Amino acid sequence: MIRIKYLKFFLLPAVAFLLTGCNAVLLSPSGDIAVQQRNLIYLATALMLIVIVPVIIATVVFAWRYRASNTSARYEPDWHHSTKLELVIWSVPLMIIIALGSVTWVSTHLLDPYRPLDRLDAKRAIPAETRPLTVEVVALDWKWLFIYPEYGIATVNELAAPVDRPISFKITASSVMNSFFVPALAGQIYAMAGMQTMLHAVINKPGVYEGMSANYSGAGFSGMNFKFHGLDDAAFDQWIESNRAAADVLDRGAYLALERPSQNDPVRRFGSVDPELYDAILNRCVAPGTVCMRDVMKMDAQRGSRKAGEMHHSGMQGMPAPAQAGINLPFEGDYIGDLCSFSEAQAVARLLPQARRTALAQP
Known part of the structure; x- marks a missing residue:
């Protein structure tokens, strides 16, 4: 006791x-x-x-x-x-x-994350000549890809930015939803496949800060962390040059290999990047022969404005209409021809009459 x-x-x-x-x-x-x-x-x-x-x-x-035990307390049972x-x-x-x-x-x-910054901190406005640093962020399984379009480089699981320079993040994902979060920098922003979210922020003190995914995304989630380096201008320029010296090139083929699920990946550097890669990732058309989402949405928006037998040319500029290619479509109505090849359209043309006869023969 x-x-x-x-x-x-x-x-x-x-x-x-x-x-x-x-x-x-x-x-x-x-x-x-x-x-x-x-x-x-x-x-x-x-x-x-x-x-x-x-x-x-x-x-x-x-x-x-x-x-x-306090008998001297006032007792008022009728108070209401x-x-x-x-x-x-x-x-x-x-x-x-x-x-x-x-x-x-x-x-x-x-504090809208889409709203560009109007100050560096409570006492300093952004100088008129300052240009924000653009960083394209891609959440992969289970690692982070950072693309610097201004410098033509990319890194995996390492992020850096100069102190007192606004940063404009463009954020997307390769598959499942994640959440981009550097607690010392700003709040978390979701990363979703086929969508782009944004974050405007600034780091005011040099240092090395923790970055992470704040949204559970599978087996390798616990290792989906990275270091964020706040650097002065000279140190940031050195960091850029060290990445430019890397021999690896991030083209579409390299990205398709990189996006395969892996866990606890080390830092990787790419000395050059396909300038159209991020747009292809966002529109989910990195793989050869894949129709980009923006083209699908454009064609879908045009749906109903075409007659049967006409070809929607979005994404297939210069291709002839089905009738010009010898394709006789035996049905009426709206369709998006760009999503299939002419051989596939011919196969559909042959199958539809048989399918209709079978349907009509059923009681």
Whole structure:
């Protein structure tokens, strides 16, 4: 019993000591967007404590004041209403809700990840001559691909940016959904196949920061991490040159090999990149002979504006219409001819009459 009695005096300091090893990066960020998001956490917590703290104190005071042994406490069994108390009970939460709603509405617009930055931090505006750094981000299974179109290089599982220069991220994925997240830089943004999300951010302090996927995506998710380097201008230029010196080339064939699922991949560097690769990844037409999504959507938008026998030329410029190629389509209605070859269309033309006869013969 004596040991248990004294154990409580050591338990709290021990827990506090263990918590000193935690890296509360969300509360000590290095990028202006993350700083503003942290301030929102502080503000929202403070507003909610306006209710929580008085309620906790009142609970303790009432429990002590009206305990069974306190015979001097005033006993009023017929009390049922107080206008002043009702005003406090309803007005304080209402004001907190109004304040939280106003802050949420303003911050939702100011911190919109698609909105270009208008400042480097709370004290500095962006210089007029500053050009944002564009980084194209691709979430693979299970690694991250970063393409720098301005410099013609790419890296796997390593990201770098100069301090105090706005960064414009364009984010997509090769297959399942992931979430691009550098806690010291800004909030998480989802990466989805066939879609592009965006994030505008800036890093204000040099350092090496953790990056990760914040959305579970399968067996290799736990190793889907990367390092984000905040560098001064000279160090960033050196980093770019070291990547340009890499012998590997990221063309479409290399990308198709890279996108195969793999786990715990090391950092890789590509000294040159196909300038149209990211657009092909986004439109899911990296593989040879694949129709790009933008062309499919364009053809789908035109659906209904063509008559049978006419060819939709989007994605197949210069190809003749089916009738000019000797294809006689025995059906009427709208279709998208670009999605099949002429030999496939001929096969459909031969099969449809037989299929119709079979359907008509059935009772």
